[in-house]
Amino acid sequence: MSKGEATRQAVLGRAAATASRIGLAGLTIGSLAADTGLSKSGLFAHFQSKESLQAQVLAYARELFTDQVVRPALAAPRGEARVRALFEHWVAAGREGGPSCLFVSASAEYDDQPGPIRDQLVRDHLDFTDSVAQMFRTGISEGRFRSDADPDQFAHDLHGVMLGFFHAHRLLAEPAAEARTRRAFENLLAAAK
């Protein structure tokens, strides 16, 4: 990896961490430069615009999320076990606020602002949601879930459960957040059996 690429990655790492706290739109070239010890223009040279920076932060977060949540789940046995693994890793990743939070807040920030960032968010979500639905579908064909259960509905519902978790855990700092989320998840699975 070249020097430039190394600092670019370092900047993206910092940016992703900051953005998961104050939001993607709240990112600032100046403060990000101060954080990384670069000059404003030196940092800016790596990205062609602020919007491009945001897009790259999003892509970076997506990779992080895949590493922390999706890939570990794919390592689990197919079917119900994989769905459960996905859930567990998702919760674990969201517990200390990583890329999952970034996606939650970015989705809320850009849900009404058309443009490439929003498009990217939509694409990422559809990709992920398809993966979830596929995992569930395998569970159906393995006989672990009712054959008339709707995989897309399950993916939608699971996402809602996770949004509820992030809200309770991060905004409310609710100690019972995880327990409630786990119960909601079990309820979701139970309804599909």
Added chain:
Amino acid sequence: MSKGEATRQAVLGRAAATASRIGLAGLTIGSLAADTGLSKSGLFAHFQSKESLQAQVLAYARELFTDQVVRPALAAPRGEARVRALFEHWVAAGREGGPSCLFVSASAEYDDQPGPIRDQLVRDHLDFTDSVAQMFRTGISEGRFRSDADPDQFAHDLHGVMLGFFHAHRLLAEPAAEARTRRAFENLLAAAK
């Protein structure tokens, strides 16, 4: 109502509408002044600081939400019917993006930024969630829900369902969002019976 109070209300209305699109933190004195036809300083004089403006926008949105969702629900018969009415009005209010969206995006924006805004968000959510739990509790004592059902868990789960709705409806512009949300809600009620 005095002249000053009238313009204050008008500004808050505009601000709430804008904030539900671009977020509470995205509000700007300048653009808000341009929107309302006031000068920057003329507008600023009504609020002592930007943070105070944001706090007042939040309070304004809370009243709007109460009017659109909570009060109509309270007009329905107690118990399950009231819970259902609450849900229906909540969905209807969120369909075309009013104060509900503001709370969703503001919660995501401030979930990691301590301060009065966040405190206010937490307080409002706890108040509302208590109301929901209370409605559900009445449903229990009327025998419509299982006696061992957990009202707080129900309120938490319902909130997750609604967050999923806003996400699917506003970010994804998913046509099936409302149908999915309705099914998720029915599933929630069914599990409580």
Added chain:
DNA sequence: GCCAGAAACGAACGATCGTGCTAGAAAGGT
């Protein structure tokens, strides 16, 4: 119709925003 007080304006402030341009420092292949 006058006059006190409320309400709005215009100009300016220091700071910071995103973005260019140019020169020099560092890196790395040969």
Added chain:
DNA sequence: ACCTTTCTAGCACGATCGTTCGTTTCTGGC
């Protein structure tokens, strides 16, 4: 060790940020 490419700093720009202040315009009770 040289030379080319890559990277970074410095400086400056116009715009906009939140905020202050002094002045002007409007309102409403008498």
